[in-house]
Amino acid sequence: MLVVPTPSGRPFTQELAVELSERPWLVFTPARYEGIDRRVIDEYATRMPVYEVSIGDYVLAGGEAAVLVITEAVARLLPGVLGNAESHRDDSFAPGAMASLLEGPVYTKPPEWRGREIPDVLLSGHHGKIARWRRDEALRRTTANRPDLIERCDPAAFDKKDREMLSILGWRPGPDGRFGRNPEAVEE
Ligand SMILES: C[S@@+](CC[C@H](N)C(=O)[O-])C[C@H]1O[C@@H](n2cnc3c(N)ncnc32)[C@H](O)[C@@H]1O
Structure with a gap:
């Protein structure tokens, strides 16, 4: 799948991260200036699924940071990346939860x-x-x-x-x- 970071793409959500994590491979096309020429996207769309994805309602100078964000969110969903495979099920926005709530405050050690x-x-x-x-x-x-x-x-x-x-x-x-x-x- 080709992932095109762009402010005019579909919003990047935890649900989309799960979907991308189920793909065998992903190719990203971060851009600068005005973005990727439409003909390139249309050409690749004849060969593979193409998702245009936005990481938020703001404009970055380039897509590299957006790719980092997407990769971080997707990679931690892959088997073997987290020590405890169950832990992302309790995260904020975890899909499948009855209600999509933010996680509350976290406390660790010492008491x-x-x-x-x-x-x-x-x-x-x-x-x-x-x-x-x-x-x-x-x-x-x-x-x-x-x-x-x-x-x-x-x-x-x-x-x-x-x-x-x-x-x-x-x-x-x-x-x-x-x-x-x-x-x-x-x-x-
Ligand atoms: C300056 S931006 C282009 C903005 C474009 N003229 C517009 O208004 O939609 C250059 C590149 O940064 C990346 N980018 C900027 N903001 C982004 C966002 N919110 N989400 C994903 N990628 C973004 C994209 O790769 C984009 O092609």
């Missing part, structure tokens, strides 16, 4: 660093409470940073506890069941 402690629940060993805390933090971060993801979510993706958390965060279901910001909620 205390410069007087700052890891939240007690994460040290409790209680897997159910830890999972709930992570989910609440994911909802908190997604509503703050990417409200569009919540608005697009299938409401069936939210369980009772999710709904309680969304209500605390100032969100409520609209007539179609999808969640939106509650206009009456008081901004903090």
